[in-house]
Amino acid sequence: MFEPVATDGLWQFEAPIKSWKLFKSCGVHCLKMEGMILYMLNDVEYPLPKSTPQKMLDHKCEVSEVNEEVIQMINLIRRQLKKE
Template sequence: MLLLKRADGKSQMYMIFSQMLKIFDREDLEDLYKLVKAKYESTRPVEDLDLLLWGDLKTMFEPHVEDELWRNQQEHKVLDWKLYDSCRVHSLMMQSMQIYRLVEKKYPLTPPTLSMMLEKKLIIDYESEMAYQLLKFIMK
C-alpha cells in the first residue's frame, strides 16, 4: 500500500502501481520518479513496497541492457499487454513479473518477446492515436 501526499495537501492511497497509472498524467509520474530517485540516491530501499516502487520506476526511466530483467525475459511468457494513455506508459504482464515502460522509449526486448506482445494485442480503454503510434514504434 502506498500513500502519496500532494503539495496541495490532497492525499491518495494506492494498493498497486497500475492504479496510479490509471490516474496519473505524465507530469505526475515524472515527479514521483524524481522524488523516489532523490530519496534513494545514496541508499537502497529496505521495505518491500519501496523496493518494488523504486524497481518499477528505475526500469521504466533507466533501462539497462545488463539488468537481469532484460537478460532473462525469454524465460517468461507474455500474458497481457496494456496501455495507460494518461501517463503514456504501457505494461507487459509476464508469468512472474510486470514491466512498465514509457511509450516513446526503446527497451531491450528480444524478438520472441516482441512477437508474444503482438500476439496478445494491446489492451486499451478506447481507440487512441497513441496506441497506433506505440505499435508503429514497436514494429521498427
C-alpha cells in the same frame, strides 16, 4: 528468468505474457509476464529480445480506445522488430 547479457545489451528473459495494457493518462504500457511486470514508457525503445515484442503484438494490447497514441506505440514496436 532474467539475465542481462553485456555483449548485446538485450534484456534476456523468456516468460509467457499474461496481459499487455496501455495507460494513456500517464503514457505507460504495462506488460505482465509470468513472474514479472514491466512498466514501459510509450515512446522509448527497450532492449527486449526479438521474441518479446513479437509476443506483445501477438497477444494484443488492451486499450480503452484506439487512438493516435496506441498506433504510434504499435508502430514503435514494429520498427524495433524490423531492426533486428
